[in-house]
Amino acid sequence: MAQTLIAPSVLAADFANLQRDVTMINQSMADWFHIDIMDGVFVPNISFGMPVLKAIGTHAQKPLDVHLMIVDPDRYIQTFAELGAAILTVHYEACTHLHRSLQAIKQQGMKAGVALNPHTPVSLLKDVLGDLDLVCLMSVNPGFGGQKFIEHTYQKVRELNSLRQEQNANFLIEIDGGVTSDNALALKEAGADVLVAGSFVFNAEDPLATVAHLKKITQ
Numbered sequence: 001m002a003q004t005l006i007a008p009s010v011l012a013a014d015f016a017n018l019q020r021d022v023t024m025i026n027q028s029m030a031d032w033f034h035i036d037i038m039d040g041v042f043v044p045n046i047s048f049g050m051p052v053l054k055a056i057g058t059h060a061q062k063p064l065d066v067h068l069m070i071v072d073p074d075r076y077i078q079t080f081a082e083l084g085a086a087i088l089t090v091h092y093e094a095c096t097h098l099h100r101s102l103q104a105i106k107q108q109g110m111k112a113g114v115a116l117n118p119h120t121p122v123s124l125l126k127d128v129l130g131d132l133d134l135v136c137l138m139s140v141n142p143g144f145g146g147q148k149f150i151e152h153t154y155q156k157v158r159e160l161n162s163l164r165q166e167q168n169a170n171f172l173i174e175i176d177g178g179v180t181s182d183n184a185l186a187l188k189e190a191g192a193d194v195l196v197a198g199s200f201v202f203n204a205e206d207p208l209a210t211v212a213h214l215k216k217i218t219q
Helices: 015-027 050-059 073-082 098-107 122-131 153-167 184-190 207-217
Strands: 005-008 033-038 064-069 085-091 111-116 134-138 172-176 194-197
Touching: 005 033, 005 207, 015 050, 015 207, 033 050, 050 064, 064 073, 064 111, 073 085, 073 098, 085 098, 085 134, 098 111, 098 122, 111 122, 122 134, 122 153, 134 153, 153 172, 153 184, 184 194, 184 207, 194 207
Parallel strands: 005 194, 033 064, 064 085, 085 111, 111 134, 134 172, 172 194
Antiparallel strands: none
């Protein structure tokens, strides 16, 4: 089984000490930076925009996994490519023409991801699984960090993993929300490849040790 990737969510970082926290992730065993972009419309919160993403990209030494929780994401695909996003994930619920959006992301040289809210069934992705590099399953309701993990997520991971095998597709399954050392191994065993951990990492007494522990228990 492949190594599980750990992607700390910068949304949970200390914005007053952002460079310090980015440096910490660089020095940790984490694989990616997970960066949530929220517009206050698609989700009831606003997070950082382009200038902050540019600042993170200046210091980051690992791939930027950018998760767009915004309406009409097509408007900004080229901009996020220019800002250095390696993976760009759009929400199924925000895209009228999902296939077109995914193709536009790939044309800009990025890996294409799609995110599903907790209530959205994985079966709706059947027709685009071959076009995807990543599927992000929201294991909390999107918009705020620090929420409780939704238990139904395990079943969704298993369903998506089955679809992946049926179609012989090779996208990664990412879990975003409420990931801790208590559920990380069970998520991997269900079929998850990438674990996004926010407050569990950044609020830890020793974030470096916490990331190392997540890596160790999911290998």
